[in-house]
Amino acid sequence: MKPTRNSRYLAWIRTLPCIVCGVRRGIEASHTGPHGLGQKSPDSSAIPLCARHHRTGNDSYHRLGPRRFAQVHDLDIGEIVSRLNTKPFIRVEAGFFIGHLEDQHYLLGRTSDGLAPAVRKMVRMCGEDRLWQGTEKSSA
Numbered sequence: 001m002k003p004t005r006n007s008r009y010l011a012w013i014r015t016l017p018c019i020v021c022g023v024r025r026g027i028e029a030s031h032t033g034p035h036g037l038g039q040k041s042p043d044s045s046a047i048p049l050c051a052r053h054h055r056t057g058n059d060s061y062h063r064l065g066p067r068r069f070a071q072v073h074d075l076d077i078g079e080i081v082s083r084l085n086t087k088p089f090i091r092v093e094a095g096f097f098i099g100h101l102e103d104q105h106y107l108l109g110r111t112s113d114g115l116a117p118a119v120r121k122m123v124r125m126c127g128e129d130r131l132w133q134g135t136e137k138s139s140a
Contacts, residue, residue, distance in 0.1 A: 004042040018050040019080060020073050028054045030061050032077050044085050047077065090115075090122055099125065
C-alpha cells in the first residue's frame with residue numbers, strides 16, 4: 001500500500017521552525033514514520049528540521065537514526081507528529097472567535113472584525129503551539 005501524500009501539508013511543515021534549534025530558514029520536511037527498503041513514510045509523519053538536523057550534521061536525523069536522534073535531542077517524535085496532525089477548530093462565544101486546539105483556547109478576535117483575520121491568527125498560533133508543545137523538555 002502506498003503512503004498518503006499531501007503536498008500542502010509538507011509545504012506547511014516547511015513554514016515552521018526547526019524543532020531542534022528553532023532556525024526558520026532552509027527547513028525540510030523530514031519523514032519520521034515507519035519505512036523500509038524503497039518505501040517512504042506518509043507525509044503526515046513529517047516534522048520540520050533544518051538541513052543540519054535533517055541530513056548534514058553529526059547529530060542529524062539521518063546520521064543518528066530515529067531513536068538516537070530523539071534521545072540526543074530529548075524529543076518525543078510521536079507526540080510532535082500527533083500534535084502537528086491535530087485539527088483545530090474555531091467557535092463563536094459571546095461575540096468573539098475562540099480557537100480550540102486540544103486543551104488550549106485562543107482568543108482570536110471579535111466577530112465584528114470578520115472570520116478571515118481570526119483564521120489567519122489561528123493558523124499562525126496553532127502552528128507554533130503544536131510544534132513547541134511537543135518539544136518541551138521534561139523537568140525530571
